[in-house]
Amino acid sequence: MSKEHPVIAITGSSGAGTSTVKNAFNHIFGRVGARPVIIEGDSFHKFDRKQMKTAMELEDKKGNKYFSHFGPEANHFDLIEKTFKQYGEKGHCDRRYYIHSDEEGAPFGKNAGEFTEWEDVGRDSDLLFYEGLHGGVKDGNIDVAKYVDLLIGVVPVVNLEWIQKIHRDKEQRGYSAEATVDTIHRRMWDYINYLTPQFSRTHINFQRVPTVDTSNPFIARDIPTQDESFVVVRFQDHKYCDFVYLQDMVAGSFMSRPNTLVVPGGKMGFVMELILREQVEKMLKH
Secondary structure, eight states: OOSSSOEEEEEOOTTSOHHHHHHHHHHHHHHHTOOEEEEEGGGGBSSOHHHHHHHHHHHHHTTOOOOOTTSGGGBOHHHHHHHHHHHHHHSOEEEOOBOOSHHHHGGGTOOTTOBOOOEEEOTTOSEEEEEESOTTOEETTEESGGGOSEEEEEOOOHHHHHHHHHHHHHHHHOOOHHHHHHHHHHHHHHIIIIIGGGGGTOSEEEEEEESSOOSOTTSOSSOOOGGGEEEEEEESSGGGOOHHHHHHHSTTOEEEETTEEEEEGGGHHHHHHHHHHHHHHHHHHO
């Protein structure tokens, strides 16, 4: 890990709510004057959209029903490790973007589902900030987590995660619930073997737990609101948290274990900023 060129990574599944933490960090970066290099996890996919469709069809013909964006066959885990390591040592790295829409691709002359060219970035930055699926992944000799100074996990209970994904895919991407359920099933092997283990390596986990019935996520009409939830915040080490201060600041919060704080769901963004701003400021002092 690097004190001079720190690396922050948010890791979580598709539909987990990593964008909430990303927004909290964006507010923090603005308030403390930090200049981050933003790295998106999608940029490390091995295949563009057309290539992925072809690869998936070939895997289906082989009888492999679990080929997905979550696993090593469809991602450059080695390049994530290389990027984090290079930035930590030199303060710059290579970056590209995965284009999600034609509007997003217009400035680059690219279409939805394509990649931009790799370019060297970060020479005037203060830190690297990654958001994606594999910020703490390990696979064989590859150990991405080793090069992360602050690793944040975003892990709703799994039924809530699925509800969020089904609704997001329908509203933002036009997918049917059936298509999303098929995707969830396809990804399950890689989810268990490559995503879930990351959350034992994180420095801080944020897990939203609904207080309403989510027992059948595939028929849920609504996403439980934050006010219908609690957020369980687990710390790897006490150095990442002043529990007395946080309980004084957040009404209704309590400790459920010596390293775990529970807060009302409506306070999630506020608590994230309280906890994470202190960590960013410590990094920038080195």
